[in-house]
Amino acid sequence: QMPRGNLETIHPRALVLSAVRKALDRMNFKAAMILMKKHRINLNLMFDHNPKLFLDNVKEFVQQVESVNNINLFISDLYAEDVTVTMYTAAYQKTTDDKEFPNKVNTVCDAVRQALIDNNESKYLLSILVTYVRKTTPELEKALLLVRALRGLKPPDQVVVSAEEALKYLLFLVDVNEMYDVALGTYDFDLVLMVAEKSQKDPKEYIPFLNLLRQLEGHYKHFTIDRYLKRYKKALDHITKCGAEHFNECVSLVKEHNLFTEALQLYLPGSQQYKHIATLYGEYLSEKSKDEEAGIMFVKAECWEQALSSFQACKNWRQIFCMTARLKYSQDKEVDIAKKLSGQLKELRRHQEAAVVLEQYVMDVEESIVCLIEGCLWEEALRMMYKHSRTDFIESNLKTALVETCEHQMDTLNNLHNDFEKYTNRLDAVRKQKEKERLEFLESGGDLGADADLYSDTSSATGESIQSSRYSSDSRQSAYRGDKKQKKAQCQKSKYKEGSNSRSRYGCLYTLIKTVDNLRDEIQSLLKALVQFHFDKQAVELQKKYSDCLSDIEKAIPDIWSDEATENRKEPVLGPMTTANSIAQAVQRGQVVSEKQDPIIRIAPTLNKDKKWKLSTLDCGKS
Amino acid sequence: QMPRGNLETIHPRALVLSAVRKALDRMNFKAAMILMKKHRINLNLMFDHNPKLFLDNVKEFVQQVESVNNINLFISDLYAEDVTVTMYTAAYQKTTDDKEFPNKVNTVCDAVRQALIDNNESKYLLSILVTYVRKTTPELEKALLLVRALRGLKPPDQVVVSAEEALKYLLFLVDVNEMYDVALGTYDFDLVLMVAEKSQKDPKEYIPFLNLLRQLEGHYKHFTIDRYLKRYKKALDHITKCGAEHFNECVSLVKEHNLFTEALQLYLPGSQQYKHIATLYGEYLSEKSKDEEAGIMFVKAECWEQALSSFQACKNWRQIFCMTARLKYSQDKEVDIAKKLSGQLKELRRHQEAAVVLEQYVMDVEESIVCLIEGCLWEEALRMMYKHSRTDFIESNLKTALVETCEHQMDTLNNLHNDFEKYTNRLDAVRKQKEKERLEFLESGGDLGADADLYSDTSSATGESIQSSRYSSDSRQSAYRGDKKQKKAQCQKSKYKEGSNSRSRYGCLYTLIKTVDNLRDEIQSLLKALVQFHFDKQAVELQKKYSDCLSDIEKAIPDIWSDEATENRKEPVLGPMTTANSIAQAVQRGQVVSEKQDPIIRIAPTLNKDKKWKLSTLDCGKS
Known part of the structure; x- marks a missing residue:
C-alpha cells in the first residue's frame, strides 16, 4: 500500500516502482500484478525487470496471476522495447540495451503459452489464442486450427470455452477478412465457412466461389486458392505438379510474377519445361540488359544462337567462340564474327584479347601484331613476331610506335604535372586568403x-x-x-x-x-x-x-x-x-x-x- | 650619428638599424656601409633589405663603397640566410621567406663581379677573385685562369696587382692542394707549376709526375690526369677517344667505377665496344639480381644465350620465346624450356600464362586445359576445350573442380568471417575496458x-x-x-x-x-x-x-x-x-x-x- 497524506505528493511512482521491484525479486508475481495494474505501471516491466528470472519461473507466474483476463492483459501489452531502459530508466540506470532476448515478444508469448498449456489448456484457451495473435508475425493459422479442434469436442467434455466463443474472441483480435484468407489458406472449406459466417460477407458471393473450388482437383485446387491469396510461390509449387496440360498456366504465372529462379528449381535441367522457362528467363534478363547472365541462361536452356548474341552484346569473347563451336559454324562465319569482335575489343582498349582473337580466329597474324603494337603491348607484340617469323615489323612498325608513344607520354605527363601545380598553387592561395580573412574576422569581432x-x-x-x-x-x-x-x-x-x-x-x-x-x-x-x-x-x-x-x-x-x-x-x-x-x-x-x-x-x-x-x-x- | 648620454643604453641597435634602413632606401650605400661596419651590423642586410633595389643599383654600390677591402668584406660575409627574417626580424616583421632569389650568394657574387669588371677590372682584381671563390660551388678554375692572364701582361700596363700577388691572395682564400688539383684539371702545366711553386709540395715529387704526363698524347694525357683527379666521367670521355689499343683501360675504368650507362652513351649500338660493355653491364645487373634489366642489356649486347637465361630467371616468358626464336633452337629444346617454364608459372599462380605456354610451345592441349581448370579460369578453359574439340574435359575435370572450388571458397569465407567476428568482438571488448578504466581513472583523480x-x-x-x-x-x-x-x-x-x-x-x-x-x-x-x-x-x-x-x-x-x-x-x-x-x-x-x-x-x-x-x-x- 502507498503511504498517505503529504507524502503522497512526493515521488509516489518511485516508491511504487521500488515496491514492484521488490515483489518481482521475491517472485511475488501476484502482488506485482496488482500494484502495476493499480498504479498503471507498464506491464512489460514484469518481464524486463529480470528476463531470465521471469522465463525460468513462467509457470509460477501463470499460477499466481491465475486470472485469464490479467494474463490476456499482460500479453496484449507486450512490446519490443525494454522499459527498464526507456520508461523506467531512472529506477534502473541501465545504459545499454543488452539484447539478451533479441525477439522479446515472441519469446514471452511462446513461454507463457507453454505454461498455459501445461497448466490448464481449456481454461486458458483464450489466452493461448492471444499468444498466437500477438507474435511479431501472428500465427493465425495455428490459432484457427485450435478453434477448429474445439469444434470436435462435445460441450460436456470439460469445455470451458466453446468453439463459437473462441472464434468470436479471435475475430475481436483480428480483422475478419484477414482471418477468412487464413482459413482459405488451410484449404479446409469447413474452416472457411465457419469464419465466413461470422463475417459481413455476402453468402451469395463466397458460396459459389467455394463450390467452384470444391470441383477442382488436388494440386490444381491448391494452386487456384494460392493464386487467389497471392501466395505465388506456393501456387507455383502446386501448378508444377499438375502435369503438362497446365504448363501454360505455369508459364504465365512465372512471367507475371517473375518467378523464374523458383520455377527452374522445380524442373529438371534438360527437361522440356526447364529449357522453356530458362529461355524465357534469358529473354527477360536480356531485356534488362543483363547480357552476360542472359547468355548463361540461354546456355542452360541450350539455346545456342540466343546465347551467342547475348555474349556478343557483352563482348564475352571466350564464350562467343564456345558458342560458335557448339553451333558448328563454318570457318567463314566464325571469321566474320571474330573480325567484328576484334574491332569492338580494340575500341574498349582490350588489345591483348583483340590480338588473340585476330591470331586464333581471324587467322590474321599481321593484324594481330599491329593490334598489339597499337595497344602498347610491346613484349607480346615481339613474341608474336618471333612466333610467326615476322620480325620485319620491328623496323616497319614497332620502333616508330615506341618513339611516338614516348612523346605522347611525355606530353601527358607534362600536362598532368602542370595541372597538378596549378591546382596546388590555387589551393594554397585559397588557404592563405581564408586564413587572412579569418584573422581579420577574429580581430574585428566578426x-x-x-x-x-x-x-x-x-x-x-x-x-x-x-x-x-x-x-x-x-x-x-x-x-x-x-x-x-x-x-x-x-x-x-x-x-x-x-x-x-x-x-x-x-x-x-x-x-x-x-x-x-x-x-x-x-x-x-x-x-x-x-x-x-x-x-x-x-x-x-x-x-x-x-x-x-x-x-x-x-x-x-x-x-x-x-x-x-x-x-x-x-x-x-x-x-x-x-x-x-x-x-x-x-x-x-x-x-x-x-x-x-x-x-x-x-x-x-x-x-x-x-x-x-x-x-x-x-x-x-x-x- | 647616434644620440649620446643615457639614451645610449636604450635600444641603440634599433636606432642604428633604422638609420641603416633609411640610408639604404636612399641608396646611400656608402653611409650604410660605414654605419654597419661601425656597429657590427651583419653586412648581408645590404642586400636583404631590398634585394631588387640592390641588384638594380649594384654599379652605384660599387662606385660608392669604392674600397677594395670593403667590397671583399661584403662578399666574404655573404651567406644564404635572409637576415631580415632571422637576425633582424624585429625590425622587419616579415613572416615568410619569399625566396625571390633562391640562390642569393651566387646572384650577388655574379652581379657584383660584373659591376667590378665594368668599373675597373684591374683595380678590383682581388675582389673579382673573391666573387669566384665565394660562389656556392667555387669557380676556382675561372679564378686561376684570370691569374694566368695577368702573367701575360707586363708590369707597366696599368697593372695594379701582379700575378704573383693575385695568386698569393687566392691561395690565402683556398687550400693550396685543392688549387693544385684545379690547376691540373685545366691540363695547363704552366699553371700547375705556378701553383706548385707556392705550395709545400716537394718538387722532386711533382716534377717527375708532370714530366711523365707531358710525354703522353692528347686524349690519353687528359684521361690520365682526370683519372688521377678522380674525375672518372671526364676520364671515360677521353679514354673512349683513344682508340682500340686503350679499350682495356676503358673497360677496367667502367667496371671499377660503375660507369656502364655513361660508357654505352659513348659508343655506337652494334659496335664491338658497345656490345662488350653492354655484356659486362648485363653481368653486373645479373649479379645484383636485376634479371629483367640484365636480360634487356644482353639483348642490346646481342648475347642471346645470356639474355635467355636472365629472362628465365625472372620468368619473363614472352622474352624467353623471343630468345629461343632468335637462337633458332630446335623444337625439342624449345619444348623442354617451355615445360619447365609452365611449371614455374603455375607455382606463381600465373595459370593463364602457363596455359598459353603449354598450348603454343609445349603443344600439349590437354595439359593446357588442366592448367586452366587448376587456375580456376573457367571460361578460358571452356574456350580451349571448344577450340581443340576436347569438351570431354567438362565431364571428366571441369565439373568436379567447380564443386571442389566452391566448397573450398565456402570454407575460406567461413574462416574469414569467423576471424573477422573474433577480431571485432575483441576490439569491442578492449574499447569497453579502456573506456571503463578511463572513467574510473577520471573519477579517482588518476x-x-x-x-x-x-x-x-x-x-x-x-x-x-x-x-x-x-x-x-x-x-x-x-x-x-x-x-x-x-x-x-x-x-x-x-x-x-x-x-x-x-x-x-x-x-x-x-x-x-x-x-x-x-x-x-x-x-x-x-x-x-x-x-x-x-x-x-x-x-x-x-x-x-x-x-x-x-x-x-x-x-x-x-x-x-x-x-x-x-x-x-x-x-x-x-x-x-x-x-x-x-x-x-x-x-x-x-x-x-x-x-x-x-x-x-x-x-x-x-x-x-x-x-x-x-x-x-x-x-x-x-x-
Missing part, C-alpha cells in the same frame, strides 16, 4: 554573415576556373589515344563537378594523383622496350619526367590533406575571447568538419610506392 | 603510472592471442590451394606482428577486409560457371555467404575506424576539472594520436563497392 560569404567565395574560386582548364588538357590527351584509365578519370571528374565545391577541389586532385600513380606499369613497360631498341636517350628523359611528377606529388600530399584535417584544431572554440558569434561560427565550422567525412576529402590517395617501375640502367644520377 | 599500464595491457590482449588463432586458420586455407592473395596477406601480417600493438590489431583487420574484398572477381567467375553447369544450389549458398561477409564488414567499418578517430575529442583537456595529471595524460594521448597518423590505423580500407559481382539470377530474396 560578423557571421560576411564569414559565410567568404566561404562560398573562396571555394567557388577554386572550383570552376581550374576545372575548365583541366578539361581542355584532357581532351588534348585523349585526342591521341583514348586511354581507358583517363576515360574513367574523366567520368569521375564530371561526377565531382556536380558535388560540393570542396569536394570537387579535392576530387580533381585525387583523380589527377591517381591517374599519375596508375601509369607505373605502362611507363615501365615502355621504358624497357625503349631501352631494348636503343632509344636510351628518350627513356632517360621519360624516366626523369615521371620520377619528378611522382616525387612532387608525394611531397605535396601531406600538405594538401593533413593541413585541412588539422586546420580545425587551431580555432579557439572556448576561452576568454569567446563571443556568441564565435561560438556560432565554431558550430558552423562543425558542419564543415562533418562534410569532411567524405573520404575523397578526408583521406589522401595512397601511392603504390611498393610498385617498382624505375630502371636502374636509366638512373644516371645527377653528377 | 595515477598516470596505472594508466600507462592499462594501455599496454589492453593492446597486448588483442594482439597475440588472436594472432595465433588467425595463423592456424590460414594454414588450413593455404593447405588446399596456395592462393596468391592469401600468401601476400600472410606476409603482410607477419610484418605487422613486429610493429606496434595497435598497428598489428588494425593491420590484421585491414588485411582481412582487403582479402575478402579482393575475392569479388574470383567469386563472380566461379558463380557464373556454377550456374552454367546447373550447380545452382551451391551457387546460391556461395553468393549468400559472400554477400553476408561483405555486408557485415561494410557495417562494421565505420565502427572500427571512425570511433578511434573521434575518441580523442571526448577527452576534456582543459576545464574546471583539470589537474596536472590530466594534462600530462592528455599529452600522453597526444602521442597516441600521432601514432595514428599511420595510414593503416587512421584510414579505413575502402571497399570496391562499384565492382558488381552478384548474379541477379541467384538473388532469390528472402521470402
Whole structure:
C-alpha cells in the first residue's frame, strides 16, 4: 500500500516502482500484478525487470496471476522495447540495451503459452489464442486450427470455452477478412465457412466461389486458392505438379510474377519445361540488359544462337567462340564474327584479347601484331613476331610506335604535372586568403554573415576556373589515344563537378594523383622496350619526367590533406575571447568538419610506392 | 650619428638599424656601409633589405663603397640566410621567406663581379677573385685562369696587382692542394707549376709526375690526369677517344667505377665496344639480381644465350620465346624450356600464362586445359576445350573442380568471417575496458603510472592471442590451394606482428577486409560457371555467404575506424576539472594520436563497392 497524506505528493511512482521491484525479486508475481495494474505501471516491466528470472519461473507466474483476463492483459501489452531502459530508466540506470532476448515478444508469448498449456489448456484457451495473435508475425493459422479442434469436442467434455466463443474472441483480435484468407489458406472449406459466417460477407458471393473450388482437383485446387491469396510461390509449387496440360498456366504465372529462379528449381535441367522457362528467363534478363547472365541462361536452356548474341552484346569473347563451336559454324562465319569482335575489343582498349582473337580466329597474324603494337603491348607484340617469323615489323612498325608513344607520354605527363601545380598553387592561395580573412574576422569581432560569404567565395574560386582548364588538357590527351584509365578519370571528374565545391577541389586532385600513380606499369613497360631498341636517350628523359611528377606529388600530399584535417584544431572554440558569434561560427565550422567525412576529402590517395617501375640502367644520377 | 648620454643604453641597435634602413632606401650605400661596419651590423642586410633595389643599383654600390677591402668584406660575409627574417626580424616583421632569389650568394657574387669588371677590372682584381671563390660551388678554375692572364701582361700596363700577388691572395682564400688539383684539371702545366711553386709540395715529387704526363698524347694525357683527379666521367670521355689499343683501360675504368650507362652513351649500338660493355653491364645487373634489366642489356649486347637465361630467371616468358626464336633452337629444346617454364608459372599462380605456354610451345592441349581448370579460369578453359574439340574435359575435370572450388571458397569465407567476428568482438571488448578504466581513472583523480599500464595491457590482449588463432586458420586455407592473395596477406601480417600493438590489431583487420574484398572477381567467375553447369544450389549458398561477409564488414567499418578517430575529442583537456595529471595524460594521448597518423590505423580500407559481382539470377530474396 502507498503511504498517505503529504507524502503522497512526493515521488509516489518511485516508491511504487521500488515496491514492484521488490515483489518481482521475491517472485511475488501476484502482488506485482496488482500494484502495476493499480498504479498503471507498464506491464512489460514484469518481464524486463529480470528476463531470465521471469522465463525460468513462467509457470509460477501463470499460477499466481491465475486470472485469464490479467494474463490476456499482460500479453496484449507486450512490446519490443525494454522499459527498464526507456520508461523506467531512472529506477534502473541501465545504459545499454543488452539484447539478451533479441525477439522479446515472441519469446514471452511462446513461454507463457507453454505454461498455459501445461497448466490448464481449456481454461486458458483464450489466452493461448492471444499468444498466437500477438507474435511479431501472428500465427493465425495455428490459432484457427485450435478453434477448429474445439469444434470436435462435445460441450460436456470439460469445455470451458466453446468453439463459437473462441472464434468470436479471435475475430475481436483480428480483422475478419484477414482471418477468412487464413482459413482459405488451410484449404479446409469447413474452416472457411465457419469464419465466413461470422463475417459481413455476402453468402451469395463466397458460396459459389467455394463450390467452384470444391470441383477442382488436388494440386490444381491448391494452386487456384494460392493464386487467389497471392501466395505465388506456393501456387507455383502446386501448378508444377499438375502435369503438362497446365504448363501454360505455369508459364504465365512465372512471367507475371517473375518467378523464374523458383520455377527452374522445380524442373529438371534438360527437361522440356526447364529449357522453356530458362529461355524465357534469358529473354527477360536480356531485356534488362543483363547480357552476360542472359547468355548463361540461354546456355542452360541450350539455346545456342540466343546465347551467342547475348555474349556478343557483352563482348564475352571466350564464350562467343564456345558458342560458335557448339553451333558448328563454318570457318567463314566464325571469321566474320571474330573480325567484328576484334574491332569492338580494340575500341574498349582490350588489345591483348583483340590480338588473340585476330591470331586464333581471324587467322590474321599481321593484324594481330599491329593490334598489339597499337595497344602498347610491346613484349607480346615481339613474341608474336618471333612466333610467326615476322620480325620485319620491328623496323616497319614497332620502333616508330615506341618513339611516338614516348612523346605522347611525355606530353601527358607534362600536362598532368602542370595541372597538378596549378591546382596546388590555387589551393594554397585559397588557404592563405581564408586564413587572412579569418584573422581579420577574429580581430574585428566578426560578423557571421560576411564569414559565410567568404566561404562560398573562396571555394567557388577554386572550383570552376581550374576545372575548365583541366578539361581542355584532357581532351588534348585523349585526342591521341583514348586511354581507358583517363576515360574513367574523366567520368569521375564530371561526377565531382556536380558535388560540393570542396569536394570537387579535392576530387580533381585525387583523380589527377591517381591517374599519375596508375601509369607505373605502362611507363615501365615502355621504358624497357625503349631501352631494348636503343632509344636510351628518350627513356632517360621519360624516366626523369615521371620520377619528378611522382616525387612532387608525394611531397605535396601531406600538405594538401593533413593541413585541412588539422586546420580545425587551431580555432579557439572556448576561452576568454569567446563571443556568441564565435561560438556560432565554431558550430558552423562543425558542419564543415562533418562534410569532411567524405573520404575523397578526408583521406589522401595512397601511392603504390611498393610498385617498382624505375630502371636502374636509366638512373644516371645527377653528377 | 647616434644620440649620446643615457639614451645610449636604450635600444641603440634599433636606432642604428633604422638609420641603416633609411640610408639604404636612399641608396646611400656608402653611409650604410660605414654605419654597419661601425656597429657590427651583419653586412648581408645590404642586400636583404631590398634585394631588387640592390641588384638594380649594384654599379652605384660599387662606385660608392669604392674600397677594395670593403667590397671583399661584403662578399666574404655573404651567406644564404635572409637576415631580415632571422637576425633582424624585429625590425622587419616579415613572416615568410619569399625566396625571390633562391640562390642569393651566387646572384650577388655574379652581379657584383660584373659591376667590378665594368668599373675597373684591374683595380678590383682581388675582389673579382673573391666573387669566384665565394660562389656556392667555387669557380676556382675561372679564378686561376684570370691569374694566368695577368702573367701575360707586363708590369707597366696599368697593372695594379701582379700575378704573383693575385695568386698569393687566392691561395690565402683556398687550400693550396685543392688549387693544385684545379690547376691540373685545366691540363695547363704552366699553371700547375705556378701553383706548385707556392705550395709545400716537394718538387722532386711533382716534377717527375708532370714530366711523365707531358710525354703522353692528347686524349690519353687528359684521361690520365682526370683519372688521377678522380674525375672518372671526364676520364671515360677521353679514354673512349683513344682508340682500340686503350679499350682495356676503358673497360677496367667502367667496371671499377660503375660507369656502364655513361660508357654505352659513348659508343655506337652494334659496335664491338658497345656490345662488350653492354655484356659486362648485363653481368653486373645479373649479379645484383636485376634479371629483367640484365636480360634487356644482353639483348642490346646481342648475347642471346645470356639474355635467355636472365629472362628465365625472372620468368619473363614472352622474352624467353623471343630468345629461343632468335637462337633458332630446335623444337625439342624449345619444348623442354617451355615445360619447365609452365611449371614455374603455375607455382606463381600465373595459370593463364602457363596455359598459353603449354598450348603454343609445349603443344600439349590437354595439359593446357588442366592448367586452366587448376587456375580456376573457367571460361578460358571452356574456350580451349571448344577450340581443340576436347569438351570431354567438362565431364571428366571441369565439373568436379567447380564443386571442389566452391566448397573450398565456402570454407575460406567461413574462416574469414569467423576471424573477422573474433577480431571485432575483441576490439569491442578492449574499447569497453579502456573506456571503463578511463572513467574510473577520471573519477579517482588518476595515477598516470596505472594508466600507462592499462594501455599496454589492453593492446597486448588483442594482439597475440588472436594472432595465433588467425595463423592456424590460414594454414588450413593455404593447405588446399596456395592462393596468391592469401600468401601476400600472410606476409603482410607477419610484418605487422613486429610493429606496434595497435598497428598489428588494425593491420590484421585491414588485411582481412582487403582479402575478402579482393575475392569479388574470383567469386563472380566461379558463380557464373556454377550456374552454367546447373550447380545452382551451391551457387546460391556461395553468393549468400559472400554477400553476408561483405555486408557485415561494410557495417562494421565505420565502427572500427571512425570511433578511434573521434575518441580523442571526448577527452576534456582543459576545464574546471583539470589537474596536472590530466594534462600530462592528455599529452600522453597526444602521442597516441600521432601514432595514428599511420595510414593503416587512421584510414579505413575502402571497399570496391562499384565492382558488381552478384548474379541477379541467384538473388532469390528472402521470402
